[in-house]
Amino acid sequence: MKQELWLLVIVSAVWAALALVYATVPALHMPGYATVWGGGAVVFLVLAVAIGAARRRGRKPD
């Protein structure tokens, strides 16, 4: 589960970096791309957090 969590964190970081590039580099200034890649970064971060939460919750004794 740790591997899956980190893989999604890396994916989220790549998408966030690309969103930043699209939002700030003048030659690539495309707000639509920044919005979608930024939204994607959030989605994959949420999935990573969900995996982490599931892992913690699953370990707790009832």
Place this chain on the structure above:
Amino acid sequence: MNRSDFQLRLRELSAGDKRLLLVCFAAALIALALGVLFGAATGLVRARLIDLPALEGYRLMTLHGVTVFFYWLYFAQAGLLLVFSVTRAEGGDGIAWRPAAWAGVALMIAGFVLSETGAARGLPLLYDASPELTAPGTPGTASVYLGYLLLAAGLFGVAAAAVATVLAPVFAGRSASLTTVGFASLSWAGLLAVSALAAVNAFLPAARWALGMGPTPQDYSTGWHILFHNMHYLPLMATVLTWYVIVQLLTGVESIFGARFSKIVFASYLVFVPPTSLYHMFLEPNLAGSVRVAGSLLSLFISVPTVLVFLIIVASLETHARARGALGLFGWMRQLPWRNPAMSAIGMAVLTLAAGGALSFVLIQEKLAPLLSDTFFVPGYFHFLTVGTVTLTFLGALCYVLPAITGRPLWRPGLLANLSYWAAAGVTLFGAAGVAAGYLGVPRRMLDVGYEGAAPGIWALLLSAVGIGGVVMALALLVYVFGLVRSALPRASTRAAAPLPEVDLGGVALDRSRAWTGPLSILVLIGVMAIFTMLAFETMKALPLAAIGGAAH
């Protein structure tokens, strides 16, 4: 998980879960049948075998694109995503958040009806529905955009349910880990959710404008390109995951590289999505030169994850088959169960992916994109991928999934296995003639390319071959759909059917075996790409024409 576990889990699903999956697959097959009919009719209009006013011809083309690209591919993905999530979540007990999944499928069906109505009754805008072709208040325009928005909302609901299904056993403490397919399904669901966001980004301003509630959409084409890029990737990711699952069920072979590596490869799909997207913008006149160069270089990475999954599957199969005595370079392939419709579908899907993939690398080169994007090269190459690769894979998977859900045997499996070869032959003729026609300048999205007798004679010959290939492909797909529907319906005969052919190559391959087929295939693929590229340059240089493309993907 072995094949009997997979089938048992589907068979033991609750009646509510089964109903949900069957509704999803029924909508998918209806969309496919309609889309194929619209496509065949478009082909007949192009060949002047049906005489329709131009607007009605474009309506058929619009309906074909909307129905197949947006609805068949996404109903099928929604259903398969739920199937893989529910069967591969260890310790799971059915589809979690089923109301969200039901709401998602219902929204997708409502979107389907709205999009079809808009395309059938309004101006035929083609599937990209550019606002430049219409005006606010034009009948049908808002309906098309609203349909796409409902589809996006529906995909979000299905993706949420799939994520909940994969994680539910871990939350409950019944499983401490995710299987490879569980993690890949979760990643696939994430990409579906992002694509839903991209659809909202593209279509919400257009819908507001069409309803007279907002300004003219700014930069619609950029929003479309982002969405389109994701919608390229999604069916391919779904396809290779389906191969990964079904090949294991057919042969019992698991990856020789282990689950850790497979998870990294499936995650790499997500890593490569954003950086490889720039090539869609090559036809935009304002794109900076440096960005074009960067886009060209980055686009080379687009097939890396697909190639890696292909290598995992082929190397694993070859190693296990050789450990069981297979001889010769390709002798191991003879051990595969080719009479099983799922196996023949996947086999043909791999071959057509090689052809379509090699050709796609020609199109995404910065220098060739403007020359080829408005020619028949585009429908020629992408039918290899949409029909040969993705559609055949999904149909092959349904041969496994539907009988397991309904408990009814597959209708004429031998015939269905042969249909994959017929469909692949049809798409090869369609694609090869279409690509050649594109190289020779035949425009796409033009119903009459005769130019009042001034067009080169070879154009008509090539388009006739396109038409014949299209008819073969359409007939094969329609019979396939009929067979799957027939399999799912109750039948008078209750005679027990023979089980589908399968093999057991599984277990541990202890011998040191060589697995050359995968790497050799990649070398051949690179060679073919180079040949297609040189052919494109040489043929187009010889044309007595100069052309400047417009954004047309």
